[in-house]
Amino acid sequence: MKRIFLLSILTLFCGTLFARNTLETDTLGLKVYFRQGYAKLEPSYRGNEMRLKQFSQGIHDLKKDSLRRIRTIRIEAFASPEGSYAMNQRLAEKRAQAIVDFIRRTTNLPDSLFDMAPQGINWKGLTEMVKNSDMPYRDEVLKILNETPEWIFKNNVIVDGRHRQLGMLHGGRAYRHMYKYFFPDLRNSESDISCIVERLEAPQPEIGMTEEPKAPEAAASPAVEEPETVSEAVTPTTPEKKPFYMALKTNLLYDAALIPNIGIEFYLKNGWSIEGNWMYAWWKNDNRHNYWRTYGGELGVRKYFGRRAETKPLTGHHLGLYGQMLTYDFELGGTGYQSKLSYGVGVEYGYSLPIGRRLNLDFGIGIGYLGGEYKKYDPIDEHYVWKQTRQRHWFGPTKAEISLVWLIGRGNYNAKGGK
Numbered sequence: 358m359k360r361i362f363l364l365s366i367l368t369l370f371c372g373t374l375f376a377r378n379t380l381e382t383d384t385l386g387l388k389v390y391f392r393q394g395y396a397k398l399e400p401s402y403r404g405n406e407m408r409l410k411q412f413s414q415g416i417h418d419l420k421k422d423s424l425r426r427i428r429t430i431r432i433e434a435f436a437s438p439e440g441s442y443a444m445n446q447r448l449a450e451k452r453a454q455a456i457v458d459f460i461r462r463t464t465n466l467p468d469s470l471f472d473m474a475p476q477g478i479n480w481k482g483l484t485e486m487v488k489n490s491d492m493p494y495r496d497e498v499l500k501i502l503n504e505t506p507e508w509i510f511k512n513n514v515i516v517d518g519r520h521r522q523l524g525m526l527h528g529g530r531a532y533r534h535m536y537k538y539f540f541p542d543l544r545n546s547e548s549d550i551s552c553i554v555e556r557l558e559a560p561q562p563e564i565g566m567t568e569e570p571k572a573p574e575a576a577a578s579p580a581v582e583e584p585e586t587v588s589e590a591v592t593p594t595t596p597e598k599k600p601f602y603m604a605l606k607t608n609l610l611y612d613a614a615l616i617p618n619i620g621i622e623f624y625l626k627n628g629w630s631i632e633g634n635w636m637y638a639w640w641k642n643d644n645r646h647n648y649w650r651t652y653g654g655e656l657g658v659r660k661y662f663g664r665r666a667e668t669k670p671l672t673g674h675h676l677g678l679y680g681q682m683l684t685y686d687f688e689l690g691g692t693g694y695q696s697k698l699s700y701g702v703g704v705e706y707g708y709s710l711p712i713g714r715r716l717n718l719d720f721g722i723g724i725g726y727l728g729g730e731y732k733k734y735d736p737i738d739e740h741y742v743w744k745q746t747r748q749r750h751w752f753g754p755t756k757a758e759i760s761l762v763w764l765i766g767r768g769n770y771n772a773k774g775g776k
């Protein structure tokens with residue numbers, strides 16, 4: 358019994374001694390937001406500047422406090438679900454590195470303190486946002502987020518996954534809601550700085566002392582200093598650069614028919630774009646009376662839609678309206694057909710498929726009306742004998758397209774492998 362009592366006293370004493378020497382940890386947090394598809398740290402974007410200033414000042418205050426020291430800086434970076442897994446992982450790594458570069462530049466902390474932890478797609482954050490919302494199809498979305506694996510394999514091939522099922526749910530309506538209201542908040546990096554805080558106790562007065570002892574200098578309260586001016590706390594604010602999307606293209610079907618052509622398309626917003634196309638060819642052989650002459654242009658407007666269009670402009674399904682003006686002269690050794698001016702309007706449907714980082718392949722077909730005057734003639738000797746003049750009134754296919762598209766502009770690129 359006596360031995361148990363002594364053991365209890367010893368355990369209590371050791372526990373008290375351990376508790377008196379335990380170090381407490383505090384955290385200083387920072388959240389920075391990024392634009393879709395970007396890893397550049399922009400102070401002017403979504404209030405980043407104020408948070409960066411407060412964070413830098415907090416670091417300088419910690420460095421001056423003799424009772425606290427910084428043990429580690431953990432950087433967790435995230436991306437929103439649009440795009441491929443590999444692209445989002447690289448994006449999260451670049452965003453984490455941008456945070457590290459900023460802290461190094463403004464605080465001169467050693468590299469040994471930094472711990473980068475890029476997380477890729479922030480599924481946990483998305484789940485919390487959906488859970489705390491009243492979005493359409495909330496319960497079905499939560500079921501997919503909680504029960505569907507990120508990737509589903511069959512014979513070592515990915516056949517399904519969480520992202521695909523969210524995109525297909527009710528025709529993409531739930532995904533579009535999350536894309537608009539939740540995804541911007543998922544494109545962020547968080548930095549939690551763990552600080553070791555050691556609390557020092559003033560020594561107790563010795564028995565028999567008649568004079569109140571002075572507290573040692575080590576326990577004295579640190580003098581209050583004016584906050585240090587941080588000249589490099591934030592990089593200079595630069596004008597905000599918005600994403601810019603355009604494309605140059607050529608119709609491979611016209612190229613195969615020896616009609617060089619070029620087109621340009623500008624993305625506006627909300628899936629809308631405008632485009633213009635021009636073609637020109639003038640081939641002839643007077644000795645054999647062969648002619649192949651055409652030139653003209655087209656203007657149109659398009660509306661992109663579907664899952665791919667939600668995540669990447671100028672990609673996916675599209676409907677359009679176009680107008681045409683052209684002239685031609687075709688004669689291959691027999692009767693020739695010459696038009697001074699033809700004109701037409703039509704509607705088109707197409708699909709633009711990514712095939713490379715900055716390349717798409719655009720398939721399309723247009724149906725409408727083509728009208729105008731044309732002449733029929735026969736080449737005889739070295740002359741062209743007029744036969745008749747007619748008016749063309751054609752209703753049917755007026756456009757066919759398999760175009761190679763070069764994507765140009767800030768952020769206007771596809772994920773690795775064109776996915």
